[in-house]
Amino acid sequence: MAVVKGGHVSLAKLAEEWILRSSKIFQIPFSRDAYVNALKETEQFLWAGSEMDAVRAVAKNLIEAQNWAEGIKDCLCKIESWSCNRSHNLEKVDLEYVNNFLNLNPLPCIEPGHLKLKGYAEEAMILVQEIDSALSTSSKSSIPELEQLYSRACEVPIYVKEMEKLMARISALKVYNFLIHYPTSGLTSYCT
DSSP: OEEETTEEEOHHHHHHHHHHHHHHHTTSBOOHHHHHHHHHHTHHHHTSOGGGHHHHHHHHHHHHHHHHHHHHHHHHHHHHHHHHHOOTTSOOEEHHHHHHHHTOSSOSSBOTHHHHHHHHHHHHHHHHHHHHHHHSTTOOOOHHHHHHHHHHHHHSSEEOTHHHHHHHHHHHHHHHHHHHHSHHHHHHHHHO
16 A cells, blocks of 8 residues: 555555556657656556556557657657758668668657658658669660769668669679770780
8 A cells, every 4th residue: 555645545456547647648649748747657667566467568659659650760860960951971771771761550659750761761662662663674764864863872761772783783894885986905904
């Protein structure tokens, strides 16, 4: 029994009230302070036995939701920083990493940045499809067309691994064209 405002309340009753309050946190836009405070309150229950398993389950969900929402915010921060600076010193966020957050179903909480991140990811996915199409064996894309596509890929704030394949194809085509136009000078320069 705990004393609360002059009355006695059982630990189980306090835990039940905490679960009700904490469960509502998932239904409002993410607030780091709300999650931190709710998790701090769990400390009074976690030492107890199996009767507090429901508290532990909600606390685990709070931690997972907090990590997810902060991951979304971190991705957006990196994307927007890269977009503002277009600096080659800043690393792009990998599309696969972004998709780890976007593919979670159901969403653990409400994070307004989720839809914005989804928009950036959709732009990157369209680019991936265009690169795959340009690299397909049936494609007759010219070097300038491939270079233009690569240039566009460089402007997207999310890294897509298909860029590497595109760059390799461009390089291979340039070497091939060089060897076709200068067959003997190309061979001697590679052999010496």
